[in-house]
Amino acid sequence: MSLLQVRNLQVAFDGQRVVDDVSFSIAPGEKFALVGESGSGKTVSALSILRLNQDAAYGGSILFDGEDLLQRSEAAMRAVRGKDVAMIFQEPMTALNPLFTIGNQIAEVLMLHEGLSSKAAALRAVELLDKTGIPEPQRRALSYPHQLSGGQRQRAMIAMALACKPRLLIADEPTTALDVTIQVQIVELLNQLQREENMAVLMITHDLNLVRHFADRVGVMEKGRLIEAAPTAELFAAPREAYTRKLLASQPHQLVNTVDAAAAPLMHAENVRCIFDIKQGWFKSRPFVAVDDVSVSIGRGETLGIVGESGSGKSTLGLALLRLSAARVDGRIAFDGSDIAAMSSSALRPLRARMQVVFQDPFASLSPRRTVEQIVGEGLALHQPQLTAAGIRQAVADGLQEVGLSSELMSRYPHEFSGGQRQRIAIARALVLKPDLILLDEPTSSLDVSVQQQVLRLLADLQARYGIAYVFISHDLAVIKAMAHRVMVMKDGKVVEQGVTSEVLAQPKQAYTQRLLQASTYASMDMGRAGEAGPV
Structure with a gap:
């Protein structure tokens, strides 16, 4: 039985449809990835699950545990966000509140959804920062978002999303700003939590290596439509669509020309x-x-x-x-x-x-x-x-x-x-x-x-x-x-x-x-x- 079922999803802004008739499902404990070029509708589709697209008109249905999230009240959705379904946003600087410390923002989630005291939540926040690889987590918990590097802000966002051990984690480019060693740590962490909690993951990424080795199934989006979906190994071995083949062929190769080493700097x-x-x-x-x-x-x-x-x-x-x-x-x-x-x-x-x-x-x-x-x-x-x-x-x-x-x-x-x-x-x-x-x-x-x-x-x-x-x-x-x-x-x-x-x-x-x-x-x-x- 599916944990999440997206059926014929349509999303429009000011009458212009940006997501058109998208359908996919995610089972408990499954890792599903959405890939495609920027503007293909990946993030808009994911944000629709939590109804976070501002001024959007929706069509179709999004069933979570059999209940249509598009029909729930805003108050009911607030109980879902962060607890049952959590999200790691692509740009942590815009998702984190600049007026509160990192530790306070993580603790707020724990106090709201888990009922922890402020002291217990603060201690747990430090543990989560440490688990995501941030050095000096006690000091960083007292820092504001602008005082952290881009990678550290992303790790703080990941810590916040994982705080309540959600049943479904939506990860929108979770390793974008991270160096390679931390990328491995984060993927190991996601795998570990996914196994322990049987947590489903919806991954949105442009990193095809990550998709290939992390996801169970892959969906490919182009211009607001889901054009291909298949088990990961099958899609990488024999993609049906020309667009999918173009994505798989897009890897960096040597581009620089030689320079005159003797020239003045x-x-x-x-x-x-x-x-x-x-x-x-x-x-x-x-x-x-x-x-x-x-x-x-x-x-x-x-x-x-x-x-x-x-x-x-x-x-x-x-x-x-x-x-x-x-x-x-x-x-x-x-x-x-x-x-x-x-x-x-x-x-x-x-x-x-x-x-x-x-x-x-x-x-x-x-x-x-x-x-x-x-x-x-x-x-x-x-x-x-x-x-x-x-x-x-x-x-x-x-x-x-x-x-x-x-x-x-x-x-x-x-x-x-x-x-x-x-x-x-x-x-x-x-x-x-x-x-x-x-x-x-x-x-x-x-x-x-x-x-x-x-x-x-x-x-x-x-x-x-x-x-x-x-x-x-x-x-x-x-x-x-x-x-x-x-x-x-x-x-x-x-x-x-x-x-x-x-x-x-x-x-x-x-x-x-x-x-x-x-x-x-x-x-x-x-x-x-x-x-x-x-x-x-």
């Missing part, structure tokens, strides 16, 4: 040190060294890949190189021969057009009050004042087309797009100025495999055409192998190994690099045995 940094002041009480604080004595050199047209686990200092270093870090930064940073570390903000402003950034979380970095045209065109209006309004509009349209978006979308706002589409908007905003250097902080983490390959090819083509240098931060070693000329491996704020990408990834010298590569191989090939592993 575009950016050179020496002995960079980033220090944050961690508050301890009202009047005390202690220094925390996030990046310690790191030196970097990046040539024109070169890609430097930076890898490491969440909290290793990758993003902090990248932001420090562009003078965007909130930390106190020591050391020398030179861009095209100019010492930007000593420059005032006003003196640095003309160089901003030549140094752009694509952030990890597109929803947090895109203004919710501005249209796509205004967002992408803002840099042009500021740095190229000679352009007319028509010229800016045409440049925005061209930029959107380069990242696979139609110019017809320019009047829309960020909340009207899927996570992958928002990331493409963020990439278009950076690329439209044709800068000399772009910091790419997990730029493809929220993209499905086919769009990921499209964006990587685009970045490689633009680099070859314009000589753009990239600082490419990623936890996906396959992407780094495809895109980076050189790679830097970071751990606890220090560089543990660096060199030519092919050499470092083929024959790593340091134990930490070897562990990252082993985890990457495990995540991509052996995740099917994750359920056999012991507790995390």
